Amino acid sequence: MTDSPKCPKCENQDFEMAVVEPGNWRFKVMFVQCTKCKTVVGTMDYFNLSTLIHELNEKISNIETSLQEIEYEIGRLKKGTSA
Numbered sequence: 001m002t003d004s005p006k007c008p009k010c011e012n013q014d015f016e017m018a019v020v021e022p023g024n025w026r027f028k029v030m031f032v033q034c035t036k037c038k039t040v041v042g043t044m045d046y047f048n049l050s051t052l053i054h055e056l057n058e059k060i061s062n063i064e065t066s067l068q069e070i071e072y073e074i075g076r077l078k079k080g081t082s083a
Contacts, residue, residue, distance in 0.1 A: 005041075007034035007036065007037060007039055007041065008039065008041065009034065009037050009039040010034060010036050010037045010039070012034050012035060012036040012037065014034070014035040014036070015032055015033065015034060015035060015041065016032075016033060016035050017030050017031070017032060017033075017044075018030070018031045018033050019031075019046065027046060028046035029043050029044070029045070029046055030043065030044040030045065030046055031043055032044065
């Protein structure tokens with residue numbers, strides 16, 4: 001049986017996420033903190049980077065598809081005017 005994690009300061013076993021925008025910092029950060037004494041035991045990026053990368057990849061794929069369609073239409077128009 002595994003023991004539950006404990007706060008290093010007060011040994012509480014309950015933790016929460018808190019959104020913080022540290023001073024002189026451009027980005028928000030997620031703090032993992034003790035629910036009792038608020039001691040920070042970890043940090044995480046505010047944004048889920050994997051999700052953002054996946055969304056950007058989809059947008060790039062859509063742009064590539066649109067460019068291919070435009071290239072096809074330009075080629076078709078060129079063939080039509082050269083005949």
